[in-house]
Amino acid sequence: MDIRHLQVVAEIVRQNSFTKAADSLHLTQPTISKTIRNLENELNVEVFIRDGKTLKLTDAGTAIMSYAGPILQLFDKLQSEIHDLTYLNKGRISIGLPPMAGARFFPGVIKSFQERYPGIAIQMVEEGSNKIEESIATGELDVGVVLGPVDGGVFDSFPVIDEVLKVILHPSNALAGKAQIRLSELAQEKFILFSSDFALHDRIITECRAVGYSPRIEYESTQWDFIGEMVASDLGIAMLPATICRSFNPAKVRSVPLIEPSIPWSLDMVWKREGYLSLAAREWIAFTRHLFA
Structure with a gap:
């Protein structure tokens, strides 16, 4: 029957x-x-x-x-x-976004996508890149934005943002008036980093060790704006992307380009190479690829 x-x-x-x-x-x-x-x-x-x-x-x-x-x-x-x-009249996508990317780059993208596909529900999860990669690999998230480069054997991806980090300091810091700061010049500074769930945490430590020192980490946070407030309170120095640095009041926080080396902040849209991907998730990938191209 x-x-x-x-x-x-x-x-x-x-x-x-x-x-x-x-x-x-x-x-x-x-x-x-x-x-x-x-x-x-x-x-x-x-x-x-x-x-x-x-x-x-x-x-x-x-x-x-x-x-x-x-x-x-x-x-x-x-x-x-x-x-x-x-026909994409309904569906659901779970997207992982790091706080800095979510706050600065994606509200308008999400609005445009939902205007075109009002029946598709979007679940956003704010996490660090390391956690987002884990969640995509296990199937908890469909897609996400992470700090590149990514493992091409596990993920498919395309670039969405390409910037570099700048050093943010309290205006009273002796380095705040410089046009550029070498990474080696920060050896005696107190560092404020993102927590270990964020790929920038390990990236900054690795770069510091490459020029001869281990950074003195005073504080860690998951929120870029709180990191900015701690720098404004003269609790230490931090490194954040140029786009984020523009949001700070220069009377409270100075941002200076980092050199020798510069540290890239390149974000990729990623999804699992193997396994099922819903039509809604595939449309999100195509939509954002077109926008960021």
Whole structure:
């Protein structure tokens, strides 16, 4: 027994006629009759009692009809939902965004996407790049924005943002008036870093060690604006992307380009290379790829 058998039985009952059911289903009457005959042979029961022009259900037919209604309703609902998903009238995407990227670059992107696809729900998760990569790899998130480069064996990706870090300092710091700061000149400073969930945490430590010292880490945070406030309170120095630095009041926080080396802040949109990706997620990838191109 399959869904087509139930559809035919239900339509014969509704029309009280094999002929009318055939017309309604756009089938020939022999096809309708054969469908019922095959069903009866499969179940080894009669479904209809044919008494002249009158059609009656047998006990087995009555049992079939008692389940056919709810099953066909669910099947119709399933077809409608698949249609909506196929044509992006509905769906759901889970997206991981680091706080700096989410706050500065994506509100307008999300607004534009939802204006085009109002039926698609977006779940945003703010995390550091390391945590976002883990969540995409395990399937908890569909897509995310992370600090590049990424593992091409695990993820597909495309670039979205390409900047460099600047040093932010309290105006009273002796280095605040310089046009540029070498990374080696920060060896005696107190550092304020993002927490270890953020790829920048390890990136900055690695770069400092490469020029001969381990940074003295005084504080860690998950929020760039709080890091800025701590620098404004003269609790230490930090490194943030140029775009973020422009949001600080220069009377409270100075930002100076970092050199020798400069530290890139390159963000990629990433998703898992292997495995299922919903139509909504695929459309998000295509939409953002076009915008950031």
